[in-house]
Amino acid sequence: MNAAADNALTDVAQLVFAHLLEPGEATRKMLAESANLSFPTVTVALSELTGKGMVCELRREQGARGRATIVYGISEDAGWILGVDIGSTQVSFSARLLNGRVLAYGSRQHEGGAGRLGDMAGELVAQSPILKAMKTPPLVVALALNQVVPRQLARADRPRPLALEIAEMFVAASKLPRSIPFLLENNVNCAAVAEHQDGLMRGYSDAAYMQIGVGIGLGFFADGALIRGGQGGSGELAQIPVSWSNAVASGVDAIERKYGSVGLMQAASNSFFGSKKPSSPEELFSMAADGNEQAAALMTEYGVALGRIAAAATTILDPSVIVLGGGLTRNEAFAQIIIEEFQSRNRDTRIGISKKGSEATVLGACLLARDLAISQIVERFYKPLSARPTLMPRQAETSTI
Structure with a gap:
């Protein structure tokens, strides 16, 4: 397969390749119309792209006049x-x-x-x-x-x-x-990208993803671009103080330690005694579903708090939609408590639960x-999702892969 350094495409070939990326496959006519190029120019560009192993012929479709139309796609050698x-x-x-x-x-x-x-x-x-x-x-x-x-x-x-x-x-x-x-x-930013490209955030230029599990974090897009912040730490909800009072200590990761899954289980450990003590959030939620009042009270307390954290985040960012993900949101009843608290404070921003699971x-x-x-x-014919990604310094080394 070709490495990126071997591509060295002309500008017109880059333009045609860029217009082929989104649909995944296209005819010469479609590419000419999309890129606003002449049919012969696209033909030359496709010849260059095919020669470099970037584009290949996927199939031929019979046209109305008996001529076969070639459908092109991204080559497996790209x-x-x-x-x-x-x-x-x-x-x-x-x-x-x-x-x-x-x-x-x-x-x-x-x-x-x-x-x-x-x-x-x-x-x-x-x-x-x-x-x-x-x-x-x-x-x-x-x-x-x-x-x-x-x-x-x-x-x-x-x-x-x-x-x-x-x-x-x-x-x-x-x-x-x-x-x-x-x-x-x-x-969390990676999960936000998955939701934005192929999930509940798709089609929204301003959207947020809030992860609620072991950790609590936020990834968000503004004007269609992933926002990372001046230092790279945007969306670090864990750093929100757990209290505004000088009399109450609020250390590093205060909100996360309190309202993430570890904090939830610590609260359960302090509330339950003996053999009935839940060993996981799933067991706690199951106990609440079976009518255990202590478990139900903890679910409500933590669900309301997380709904308010989400509402605070959207007050600052004003996204069109916020998607909740992470392990704790996979329980429908718990997620619904978060949603209801959020909607009681924000009726303008849509809210939903991610369907992507742990692979997001x-x-x-x-x-x-x-x-x-x-x-x-x-190069210049493509608008990246992340304009200034953080890269490791390169070194010249050999590889066994």
Whole structure:
């Protein structure tokens, strides 16, 4: 397969390729109309793209006058990308061709702790038989991390960010070359990208995704672009103080520690005694459904609080829609409490529950990897989802993949 550096397309070929990307397949006539080019110009561009292995003939359709019309699409030789989720409960990867076809997928559960997560994810990729058989490395690798990803990974006045350390562990364990682009992004932002491109946020220029699980975070789009903030820490809802009173301590990650799944289970541990104490949020919700008053009271307390946090976020951002995701939102009754509290305070912003489940993050990482790869191929003819992605410094190395 061709690496991005080998493409070196002319401007007109870049333009035609860009117009082929969204529909996935098109005829010469369709491309000429879309790109506002003459039929002969498109023919020359397609010849160049076909010669470089970027575009291929998908099929021929018989026309009304007996002539066969060629339908073109993105070639499987155009390259591939890799998205990796290094999360708080699992590591997973998805490898896809630039045309969208899934090459390989892998996932492994873990019990937390940042110490070996990069190694674990890298080993998962390195052990994939399909990826081992690939003759060229991916065009781009995107890593979704359950950490803040600073815009500047190396600053003399700051300690090395944990996100960079985890990423470096991954690169070493995966045996992928450092000479390719490695994009680092927060996991909630990746999930937001998945929702925006192919979920409940699709079609909205201003939209937000709120993750509610072990952590609490927000990813959002404004005017169609992913917003990362000046330092890379936009949407870090965990840092909201748990109290505005000087008499009440509010440490780091106060809201998250209080109202995430760990905080919920700590509250349950303090409320229940003996053998009936729930061991998981799912068990707590089940007890509430069976009529346990203590469990129902905790559900209401935490659901209302999370609904108010969501309402506070939308007051600042004013999105057209907010989508709730993460482990705690998968319980329909608990999610409904959040929604009702939110709607009692905000009737203008639509609210919904993500249908993507635990694979939203790795899907978003794939989309960001493809986004960067396309940006490098078609340059000025493509508006990227993330205008200034955070990339690891490149190094010239060899690879076994």
